[in-house]
Amino acid sequence: MTTAQTAAPTDDRRIDPHLRNLAIVVVLGAIMTVLDSTIVNVALSRLGEDFGSSLSTIQWVVTGYTLALSMAIPLTGWSVVRFGARTMWLVSLGLFIGGSLLCGLAWSVPSLIAFRVVQGLGGGMLMPIGQTMLVREAGPDRMGRVMSVVSVPAMLAPVLGPLLGGVIVDHLSWRWMFFVNVPFCAVALLAAVRMLPRDTERSADARLDVLGMLLISPGLAALVYGLSQAGNGASLTGARFLTSVIAGAVLVAAFVAHAVHKGDGALIDVRKLTTRAFTLATGGFFLYSAAVFGVMILIPLFAGIVRGDSALDAGWLLAPLGLGAMATMLVSGRLADRFGGRWIAATGVLTVLAGTLALTTLGPDTGRAVIMGATLVVGFGHGMIAPALLAMSYQGLPREAMPAATTGANVLIRVGSSFGTALTAVVLQLAIRDEIPGASGNLREAAAQHTARTPELLANAFGETFWWTAAVLLIALIPVLAFPRRNKTAPATTQEVTG
Structure with a gap:
């Protein structure tokens, strides 16, 4: 290795145009997916009135999205290795856009919940895929600045989500909470097609850890669901809370034991x-x-x-x-x-x-x-x-x-x-x-x-x-x-x- 190559990390601390473009793509794609975690919260009453549904049922519009988001995250690492980060970014963003459009066209509560699950499956992988791309490109000397970019959507979501949702509910149909994602994410999709480099780091031999997926994805969903029930006021001694949390914890613990034993092939x-x-x-x-x-x-x-x-x-x-x-x-x-x-x-x-x-x-x-x-x-x-x-x-x-x-x-x-x-x-x-x-x-x-x-x-x-x-x-x-x-x-x- 040459001296110039060895010194590269020290000399290349600035954010170059390629890394800047990558950061723009990640923020554009991720920000609406994170906002959708909170934007719907303020519209639950309106949704219940329009569909003639109880609050406990309409709450699944939020819960279904959150659980799908949680279940999709563990698949990120394997999918990036198998298909490449760029490919999975485009697929995930496409799923989120399609789910958003379908949510805006939903004709019933079950259809809206189902389309929110589609949204969550796409949205759940976008943030970790974006982080993977940025971390690979940045190297150790620029990690802090790159993580500043990654943090933008997560910081803005709890603040802008309820505000944007409130404005839409007060002045427009609730359907625009989902339709607004389509043009915004379409721009992100076009930017990704133009700016993201072709996948060079992928392995066709990477096999999906099916047992690991069957342990961690439902386990994480059960754990998050049980905790969300406690957050919504459910009794800590109630069957729903205890069953969800205990089952989730057992499945996650079983996954950790399985992953330690399986090693490189684990999810x-x-x-x-x-x-x-x-x-x-x-x-x-x-x-x-x-x-x-x-x-x-x-x-x-x-x-x-x-x-x-x-x-x-x-x-x-x-x-x-x-x-x-x-x-x-x-x-x-x-x-x-x-x-x-x-x-x-x-x-x-x-x-x-x-x-x-x-x-x-x-x-x-x-x-x-x-x-x-x-x-x-x-x-x-x-x-x-x-x-x-x-x-x-x-x-x-x-x-x-x-x-x-x-x-x-x-x-x-x-x-x-x-x-x-x-x-x-x-x-x-x-x-x-x-x-x-x-x-x-x-x-x-x-x-x-x-x-x-x-x-x-x-x-x-x-x-x-x-x-x-x-x-x-x-x-x-x-x-x-x-x-x-x-x-x-x-x-x-x-x-x-x-x-």
Whole structure:
């Protein structure tokens, strides 16, 4: 190998046009799929009225999409190795566009749920495939900045989804929540055809791990479903919750044992993901996702139940989170590339913690400016954490492990966000019962008591729950601070081996 080749990683830290085009394609394709995870939430009542369906049935429009999304993620690594990243990106995006069009044309609740599943199957693979392409192209020296790009859709979805959904429901037919995806994603599809290079890294010999798929995909779906039921207020001792969570946990554990035994042929080769860097970074991200999704759930709930805000007004309270994240995201990615991600991520967690502690003091008369200020602080920290932790998780991994790493990281983040939603809902229910003796834990039932102290007592329950969220953030600091120092010679060595 020549000296010029060896020095390439050090000299090529800037984002070249090819990598920039790839990043544009990934963001264009992924942003609508992530937005669709939240955009429909505000329209459930309207959908129920139009179809004459109960809320418990219409809720499957959201649940079906989420479960399909979860089941598709584990197939990403194998499909990229077998068919190539570009091919699978185009197929996944095509599935999402087709599902979106069919959802807009749905004539009944069962048809809408079925088409949402099609949407979810396509959307579930787009984000990890996009990450795989970017990570392969970027190399270790540009990982932080590339992960900043990957984080854009995930950061904007909880903020823009409810707002966009509220605007469409208030002024247009609910069908436009799905039709809006078609032209936007069609542009992304054309950009992918023009900008993505032909697949050169694929193996026709890669065989699908059928047993692994039958374990991990339904196991992950059952786990996410059970946690979502807890998040929607289901009893922790109820048969539906216990059956789903226990069955999901058993299937996932069985998959891990199977994958360790099978090795290279496993759907996700977990043996390649046992590095200290990957374990600590994804463990920290799991805990952080649980905490920050809890914050994102609590703020609009507080606004709607305690303050009496409309869904759209409550959604606006999350807007500063997206703005704060965008402000720090690109800078944090550059800093993570230059100095390593550990202290960037730790500073981000502490910043989110500061914003969360401010939210523990909310009362019925707290002004919107105070809430939005605290949310902005959370956003500043969020923009520092996501790029740094994602970049840290790939440190020291060989190129051939990238598909498995992106799949594994996305699985953990998906479960972490579901776990955080469930934990937040359960803690809030218990806090309500503690503050209002005899209350069922149902927010709207408790608020409907109309006593003079009800708003104050509900605010106290929210404050206690924010304290629990702050505790999870503190725990998330442990794996972040335990992350090993970056070996400055490792990037060049890795590049030489893989390159």
